[in-house]
Amino acid sequence: MTEAVPVEPVDWDLAIATARRLAPKGPDLPAEEARDAVVMLRALAQDAVGPVQEVTGLIAPTTTTAAVVDRSGWIASNVSGMRVVLNTWGAFADKAEAAPAVVRSLGSRGTALQLGAVLAWLSGKVLGQFETFVDPGAPKRLLLVAPTIVHVEQQLGVPSRDFRYWVCLHEETHRVQFGAVPWLADHLTDRITALLEASDLNAREALQRLVAFGYAMVRSLRSESDVSVIEAIQTPEQRVIFDELTALMSLLEGHADVVMDAVGPEVIPSVGLIRERFTHRREQPGALDALARTALGMDAKLRQYSDGAAFVRTAVDAVGMADFNRVWTAPEYLPTRAELHDPHGWLRRVESLP
Numbered sequence: 001m002t003e004a005v006p007v008e009p010v011d012w013d014l015a016i017a018t019a020r021r022l023a024p025k026g027p028d029l030p031a032e033e034a035r036d037a038v039v040m041l042r043a044l045a046q047d048a049v050g051p052v053q054e055v056t057g058l059i060a061p062t063t064t065t066a067a068v069v070d071r072s073g074w075i076a077s078n079v080s081g082m083r084v085v086l087n088t089w090g091a092f093a094d095k096a097e098a099a100p101a102v103v104r105s106l107g108s109r110g111t112a113l114q115l116g117a118v119l120a121w122l123s124g125k126v127l128g129q130f131e132t133f134v135d136p137g138a139p140k141r142l143l144l145v146a147p148t149i150v151h152v153e154q155q156l157g158v159p160s161r162d163f164r165y166w167v168c169l170h171e172e173t174h175r176v177q178f179g180a181v182p183w184l185a186d187h188l189t190d191r192i193t194a195l196l197e198a199s200d201l202n203a204r205e206a207l208q209r210l211v212a213f214g215y216a217m218v219r220s221l222r223s224e225s226d227v228s229v230i231e232a233i234q235t236p237e238q239r240v241i242f243d244e245l246t247a248l249m250s251l252l253e254g255h256a257d258v259v260m261d262a263v264g265p266e267v268i269p270s271v272g273l274i275r276e277r278f279t280h281r282r283e284q285p286g287a288l289d290a291l292a293r294t295a296l297g298m299d300a301k302l303r304q305y306s307d308g309a310a311f312v313r314t315a316v317d318a319v320g321m322a323d324f325n326r327v328w329t330a331p332e333y334l335p336t337r338a339e340l341h342d343p344h345g346w347l348r349r350v351e352s353l354p
Contacts (some may be wrong), residue, residue, distance in 0.1 A: 005101055010086070018116025019075040024124040027151045034146075037164075038068045041144045048172040056255075057261045057321055058328070060179025066168075067141045069131045071123035075146045077117055081133035085192055128171035132185050142175045156277040162270045166260055168180060173256035181328045191245050198237040243337040248339055249339060251327065252309020255286065258316070290344035309338050315342040326350055 029037070045066035053059055069077070127149050131140045144167070153163040178184050265271055282305070316324045327333050333353060339346035 010083075010115065011038045011108045012083055014109055015115045015119070016076055016079050018113055019119035019123065020072050021078075022117060022120035023071045023075065024120075027147060027154060029150065037146055037150055037160075040161065041068045041146060041149070041164055041168065042066060044161075045142060045144060045172065046170040048165065051263045051267060052169060052172045052176055052259055055321070056173065056176060057325055058176050058180040060176040065139065065141050066144060068082075068144045068146050070147055071145060074123055074126060074129070074143060075119050077129070077131060077143060078122075079115075080135070083130065084135060084163035085189065087188060088193055093313075124151075127152065127167045130171060130174040130178060132188060140178070142171050144171065148173075152278075152281075156274070156281065158274050158277060159270050162268045163274055166268055166271060166274050169263055170256045173259045174252065177252055177255065177328075183330070183346040184328070187331050188245075188248065191241060191248070193243045195238055195245065198241060231263050247335050247337040247340055250305075250308035250311070250337075251335060252308070253305050254310070254312045257309040258307055258312045267291040311335060311340045311343050311346075315347060318344065318347060329353075 021054055049062060059266050067073070123145070125148065128142070128144045130142050134140050149164060149167055150160075157164065167341060187257050241260075257331070261275055263271070268274070315327075327335070327350070335343075335346045339349070
C-alpha cells in the first residue's frame with residue numbers, strides 16, 4: 001500500500017500563483033527606463049549605508065545584498081518567510097495533521113487563496129523590505145520593489161532620484177537594525193510564535209471572536225473605534241503578546257522614518273516635499289484601500305509609523321542618539337505599548353536597568 005503524502009497546512013505554490021495572478025500590473029515603462037531604475041536603486045542602496053550609520057550610530061555587517069525585485073519576487077520572498085516562521089512553530093504541523101485528510105486538503109487550498117489575495121494587494125503597496133525570516137544558512141536580503149517604488153513616485157509627482165534614495169534610507173535602516181542587534185530577529189520570531197501558540201480556540205470561543213470581528217468592522221467603518229479589527233478577535237493572552245509586537249514594530253518603523261528624514265536636504269533636496277506628500281497619501285487612502293486596510297488591520301500598521309516616530313524623536317531630543325541606542329541592549333529595554341506614548345517614562349525606566 002502506498003503511503004499517503006502528507007498535505008501541507010498551506011498550499012504554498014497555490015498561494016504564490018494566486019498572488020502573482022492578482023497582483024497589480026505596471027507601471028508601463030520603456031525597457032530602457034526600467035533598466036535604469038533598477039541600476040539606480042542598486043547604487044542608491046549602497047549609497048545609503050554611510051548616512052544611516054552616521055545618523056544611527058549602529059554598525060551592521062555589509063555582507064547583506066540589496067536585491068531589486070518585481071512584485072512577483074516580493075511575493076515569493078514573503079511566502080518563503082511565512083513558511084519559515086510556521087515551521088518554527090512545532091504545534092502548527094501537529095494541529096494540521098490531526099485534521100481529516102479532506103479537511104486538510106480543502107483548508108490548505110482555501111488558506112492559500114486568501115493568503116494569495118492579501119499578498120497581491122500588499123505587493124502594490126510595499127516599497128521595500130528586509131528579509132528577517134529565511135531558511136537556515138540562507139542570506140538575508142534587502143528587497144526594493146522597483147515597480148511599486150516607481151508607481152508611487154509618479155503618483156506623488158516628486159523627483160525620482162530623491163524619492164528612491166529616501167526609500168533606500170528607510171530600508172537600509174531596517175537592515176542595520178537586525179544586522180547590528182543580533183538578538184532582534186530571534187526575539188521577533190519568539191513573540192510571533194507565542195502569538196500563534198495562544199490561538200488555540202474552541203468552537204464557542206471562535207464564534208465569539210467572529211462576532212467581535214463583525215462588530216469591530218462596522219464600528220471601524222463608521223470611525224467610531226480606534227481598535228483594529230485584528231485586535232477585536234484576539235484572546236486576552238494574544239492581546240498581551242500583540243501589544244508587545246505592536247510596540248516593537250512601532251519602534252522599528254518609527255526609527256526608520258526618523259532616519260530617512262534626518263539625512264536632510266543636503267543629501268535629498270526635496271525631502272520636505274516628499275514627506276509631506278507621502279504622509280498625505282498614507283492618511284488619505286481611496287475608498288477601496290480604506291476598506292482593505294480596515295479588514296487587514298493595516299490601520300494599526302500605519303499608526304506604528306507615526307507613534308514610533310514620535311517616540312523616537314522625543315527620546316532622541318531628550319538624551320541624544322547614543323543614549324537612545326540603549327533600546328537595542330536587550331528585550332527588556334524595548335518600550336512597551338504604553339511607553340510609546342510616554343517616552344520620558346521609558347527613559348526613566350531604562351535608567352534603572354543594568
